[in-house]
Amino acid sequence: MTVSSATGGVETRGATDSRPYIDVRDVGMSFASKSDDVIIIDGLSFTVADGEFCSIVGPSGCGKSTALRIIDGLTPPTSGEVRVGARTVTGPSLDVGFVFQQYNLLPWRTVAGNVALSLESIGTPKKDRPGKAREWLDVVGLGHVADYYPSQISGGMQQRVGLARALALEPRVLLMDEPFGAVDAQTRLLMQEQLLQIWEQRACTVVFVTHDIEEALYLSDRVLVMAAKPGRMVADIEVSFPRPRAMSVRSDPGFVRMKDEIWDLLHPGHGA
Amino acid sequence: MTATSTVIAPPSRAAGAAHAATLARERRRKWTYRAVFWAALLLAWEVAARRAGPRFLPTLESIAVDGMSGFFTNGFVVPFLDSWLQLFIGFAIALAVTIPLGVLLGWSRLPNVVLMPYVNGLFVTPTAALLPLVILFAGTDLTFRVVVVILFAFYYPLVNTATGVRQTAGGLRDLSSTLCMSKLAAFRKVVVPAATPYILVGVRLGLAAAVQGMVIAELWVLTGTGEVLKNLAQFRRLSEFFAIVILIVALALLLTGLLRLIEIRLARRGMVSAGES
Numbered sequence: 001m002t003v004s005s006a007t008g009g010v011e012t013r014g015a016t017d018s019r020p021y022i023d024v025r026d027v028g029m030s031f032a033s034k035s036d037d038v039i040i041i042d043g044l045s046f047t048v049a050d051g052e053f054c055s056i057v058g059p060s061g062c063g064k065s066t067a068l069r070i071i072d073g074l075t076p077p078t079s080g081e082v083r084v085g086a087r088t089v090t091g092p093s094l095d096v097g098f099v100f101q102q103y104n105l106l107p108w109r110t111v112a113g114n115v116a117l118s119l120e121s122i123g124t125p126k127k128d129r130p131g132k133a134r135e136w137l138d139v140v141g142l143g144h145v146a147d148y149y150p151s152q153i154s155g156g157m158q159q160r161v162g163l164a165r166a167l168a169l170e171p172r173v174l175l176m177d178e179p180f181g182a183v184d185a186q187t188r189l190l191m192q193e194q195l196l197q198i199w200e201q202r203a204c205t206v207v208f209v210t211h212d213i214e215e216a217l218y219l220s221d222r223v224l225v226m227a228a229k230p231g232r233m234v235a236d237i238e239v240s241f242p243r244p245r246a247m248s249v250r251s252d253p254g255f256v257r258m259k260d261e262i263w264d265l266l267h268p269g270h271g272a
Numbered sequence: 273m274t275a276t277s278t279v280i281a282p283p284s285r286a287a288g289a290a291h292a293a294t295l296a297r298e299r300r301r302k303w304t305y306r307a308v309f310w311a312a313l314l315l316a317w318e319v320a321a322r323r324a325g326p327r328f329l330p331t332l333e334s335i336a337v338d339g340m341s342g343f344f345t346n347g348f349v350v351p352f353l354d355s356w357l358q359l360f361i362g363f364a365i366a367l368a369v370t371i372p373l374g375v376l377l378g379w380s381r382l383p384n385v386v387l388m389p390y391v392n393g394l395f396v397t398p399t400a401a402l403l404p405l406v407i408l409f410a411g412t413d414l415t416f417r418v419v420v421v422i423l424f425a426f427y428y429p430l431v432n433t434a435t436g437v438r439q440t441a442g443g444l445r446d447l448s449s450t451l452c453m454s455k456l457a458a459f460r461k462v463v464v465p466a467a468t469p470y471i472l473v474g475v476r477l478g479l480a481a482a483v484q485g486m487v488i489a490e491l492w493v494l495t496g497t498g499e500v501l502k503n504l505a506q507f508r509r510l511s512e513f514f515a516i517v518i519l520i521v522a523l524a525l526l527l528t529g530l531l532r533l534i535e536i537r538l539a540r541r542g543m544v545s546a547g548e549s
């Protein structure tokens with residue numbers, strides 16, 4: 001199976017009408033094991049336009065996190081290359097923010113201190129850091145726990161601290177690896193709204209990995225569907241509901257149909 | 273608290289107080305058990321001492337009164353302090369070398385691959401067997417004793433630091449890379465703090481080993497407290513002998529206890545727990 005630019009009944013907008021900002025070119029990734037190489041990702045190619053919100057869904061272990069790491073420059077691919085803006089990725093850059101699936105907070109720093117870590121990296125003057133950190137925490141609704149240590153707040157809250165830390169870089173590109181995976185259902189809806197607002201204001205380019213098809217459809221301009229063994233792209237779906245999107249778009253018949261289609265792509269053989 | 277609230281009560285509120293009370297009760301119980309066990313040990317000693325006689329085992333009273341007063345009046349204080357001076361010099365040098373070396377071993381592959389076999393060799397080498405060799409090049413003065421302390425104190429801080437740095441979870445390394453930290457910044461802000469609990473445990477174990485090194489070195493060349501102990505044993509002045517041994521152990525316990533306190537402090541501040549006491 002190869003990339004199909006549209007799937008049954010889904011309206012397609014030409015992907016060429018804005019130039020690509022992220023360009024993943026024929027990326028392959030394999031790890032050496034005892035007997036032979038295990039291929040994790042094979043021939044992965046896609047582009048994300050400047051300012052586009054793009055989600056990736058796929059079964060567990062299909063290489064979504066690995067793909068994001070390669071785009072960020074945390075892991076070099078075994079073959080192929082990635083371009084972000086004008087540069088070929090050889091390592092991380094400060095105009096790309098990464099939200100980790102496993103939070104990766106520093107347990108010995110307070111919540112505000114963790115956000116300040118980003119501010120230190122981008123050279124925010126020392127005296128401005130506490131205020132700035134506080135602002136970003138307010139954005140994710142966590143201003144009230146600024147002085148807590150990560151061990152004193154819930155998993156979902158820790159995950160939002162990770163988001164605030166990435167936002168604090170004010171990056172051109174946001175790579176988000178299941179950023180709301182541990183966030184409770186109600187807060188999750190609020191965070192989605194908040195994220196869309198930030199994305200619209202800042203006009204950044206987002207690659208968003210999630211297991212939640214509805215979340216992917218609600219947030220994105222495009223949803224990329226991956227399959228496992230080896231990790232590869234099976235569909236590239238344009239989501240053209242007008243913005244701003246109301247919560248009620250989730251019950252729109254077209255929305256529901258796309259949700260079913262993606263579900264079928266993720267569970268081939270189960271029928272619908 | 274309502275179901276939708278995401279606020280967690282700060283540790284100082286009512287729930288925190290109840291938790292503190294439980295902890296206090298647990299602590300009291302722990303110390304009660306310890307006290308009972310100690311009383312039993314002391315009683316057993318006293319019974320054994322009375323049956324064996326003062327030539328073999330001094331009574332508690334005799335250690336506490338004759339022994340301790342002997343320690344202060346018979347000129348044992350100076351060699352005692354001298355021994356600890358040697359310990360501190362040796363231990364400080366050992367830490368100054370082992371901690372940076374441990375960071376290097378934990379961080380880079382090449383030094384690790386090349387040096388680790390020797391470090392492990394050090395662990396299985398009976399250090400005391402090296403002493404004749406050390407005497408050959410370091411003589412029998414302070415240098416010798418300091419070198420012995422270094423030898424004894426080397427292993428734990430080195431290996432623990434290396435382990436701590438290596439285990440700085442891949443995730444935290446990813447964090448320092450994605451934030452484009454310089455190597456120095458990554459060490460200062462991420463790697464060293466993450467390894468600190470491990471390093472402290474290493475320092476504590478190293479200190480205990482250093483105390484052993486101190487006494488063994490002095491027994492070998494018969495100076496300082498080692499010489500005092502040897503003579504006291506020879507002339508069967510066991511009250512003073514045990515008084516000094518107890519003082520050494522007590523001081524060592526005090527110092528390791530202080531280090532343990534620092535570990536607990538850091539653990540409270542959210543750092544990884546440094547293990548059970």
Ligand SMILES: Nc1ncnc2c1ncn2[C@@H]1O[C@H](COP(=O)(O)OP(=O)(O)OP(=O)(O)O)[C@@H](O)[C@H]1O
Pocket residue numbers: 031040058059060061062063064065066067101
């Ligand atoms: N360092 C590594 N060495 C060997 N195999 C690895 C390594 N890192 C990841 N893998 C393998 O690569 C595959 C893809 O992993 P990845 O974390 O990218 O999956 P994922 O799609 O993000 O899964 P999930 O949805 O569960 O987060 C997995 O099968 C994993 O076992």
Ligand SMILES: [Mg+2]
Pocket residue numbers: 064065066101177
């Ligand atoms: Mg993943």
